[in-house]
Amino acid sequence: MADFLHSKLVVTGASGHLGRRVVELLAAKGATNLIAATRTPEKLAGLPGVTVRKADFSDPASLDAAFAGADRVLIISTDRIDVPGLRIQQHRAAVEAAKRAGVKRILYTSMPNPDRSFIPFAPDHLETERAIEQSGVEFTILRVSWYAENLLGTLAGPLKTGKWYTAAGNGRIAYIPREDVARAAAAALASSGGADERLDITGAELLTVPEIAKIVSEVTGKPIEVVPVSDEELEKMLAAAGMPPFVIPLVIGTERNIRAGNFDVQSDAVLRITGKAPQSLRDFLIANRAALPA
Numbered sequence: 001m002a003d004f005l006h007s008k009l010v011v012t013g014a015s016g017h018l019g020r021r022v023v024e025l026l027a028a029k030g031a032t033n034l035i036a037a038t039r040t041p042e043k044l045a046g047l048p049g050v051t052v053r054k055a056d057f058s059d060p061a062s063l064d065a066a067f068a069g070a071d072r073v074l075i076i077s078t079d080r081i082d083v084p085g086l087r088i089q090q091h092r093a094a095v096e097a098a099k100r101a102g103v104k105r106i107l108y109t110s111m112p113n114p115d116r117s118f119i120p121f122a123p124d125h126l127e128t129e130r131a132i133e134q135s136g137v138e139f140t141i142l143r144v145s146w147y148a149e150n151l152l153g154t155l156a157g158p159l160k161t162g163k164w165y166t167a168a169g170n171g172r173i174a175y176i177p178r179e180d181v182a183r184a185a186a187a188a189l190a191s192s193g194g195a196d197e198r199l200d201i202t203g204a205e206l207l208t209v210p211e212i213a214k215i216v217s218e219v220t221g222k223p224i225e226v227v228p229v230s231d232e233e234l235e236k237m238l239a240a241a242g243m244p245p246f247v248i249p250l251v252i253g254t255e256r257n258i259r260a261g262n263f264d265v266q267s268d269a270v271l272r273i274t275g276k277a278p279q280s281l282r283d284f285l286i287a288n289r290a291a292l293p294a
């Protein structure tokens with residue numbers, strides 16, 4: 001982090017959960033040349049020591065203004081998974097703008113194994129990684145595992161009914177609290193970096209669904225029976241439960257991806273670059289007990 005006080009650092013998507021936290025963490029460490037780039041600057045008014053600039057990946061001119069003079073830019077992937085392919089355009093626009101601005105390093109929030117993933121939007125990340133590679137700008141790709149926060153929604157049903165229907169088999173995943181992702185992203189952006197790198201930003205432990213269910217039961221005191229089902233059976237159950245049709249392929253893709261071993265990635269990158277290990281899933285669930293059904 002030696003030069004970070006003097007480097008001009010940009011965080012895109014700075015009104016989002018992750019972006020805002022990255023900005024807060026860097027500001028708290030004393031960064032004075034920090035630019036929070038967002039579509040909604042008004043949401044960030046009052047963050048001490050932070051310059052807020054308007055930036056919309058769908059408006060390249062806004063990006064030229066937002067990235068002007070930047071040394072490093074953290075491009076946070078957008079949430080526009082509702083329109084297939086839109087994110088690729090958005091992210092390409094951000095990469096091209098960073099290159100035009102002459103930034104020395106691009107950082108990007110990708111996902112695990114985007115080249116062999118069953119997640120419907122994995123191509124967005126793969127193509128963005130390629131665009132960054134092809135830009136010729138030095139880069140740090142942060143391949144972020146699924147947030148532990150995602151589990152809070154998944155667990156609502158199993159905790160109410162006592163049954164966890166899953167197609168994930170004995171595949172493993174290392175869920176990571178978003179706070180640890182923010183810490184890692186802030187540390188990576190603060191570093192002037194060396195060679196181009198891809199860092200797996202994962203949770204502390206790889207766990208199967210039955211292992212997660214056991215931890216959840218211990219934390220909540222509620223028994224959960226894990227019931228293996230096929231993708232097709234799960235799809236029907238989710239539809240019958242009223243899940244919005246566009247979300248179902250994401251859930252099935254996640255289960256299939258876990259089962260296939262494509263989320264079976266665990267690294268010490270968070271500890272290495274931040275000096276602190278990510279929170280264990282057990283501690284995360286204890287801290288977020290109130291977000292789970294009583």
Ligand SMILES: NC(=O)c1ccc[n+]([C@@H]2O[C@H](COP(=O)([O-])OP(=O)(O)OC[C@H]3O[C@@H](n4cnc5c(N)ncnc54)[C@H](OP(=O)(O)O)[C@@H]3O)[C@@H](O)[C@H]2O)c1
Binds near residue numbers: 058145
């Ligand atoms: N690993 C996981 O489990 C997981 C889970 C959910 C999401 N994600 C991904 O990680 C990203 C950050 O997570 P989060 O929790 O902070 O999500 P979030 O709170 O939903 O934030 C959405 C983000 O998308 C940005 N965005 C949307 N449209 C944009 C546009 N046209 N131009 C520039 N930015 C745009 C927003 O930026 P502004 O509003 O500031 O402009 C904001 O940073 C998400 O956007 C998504 O790609 C990962």
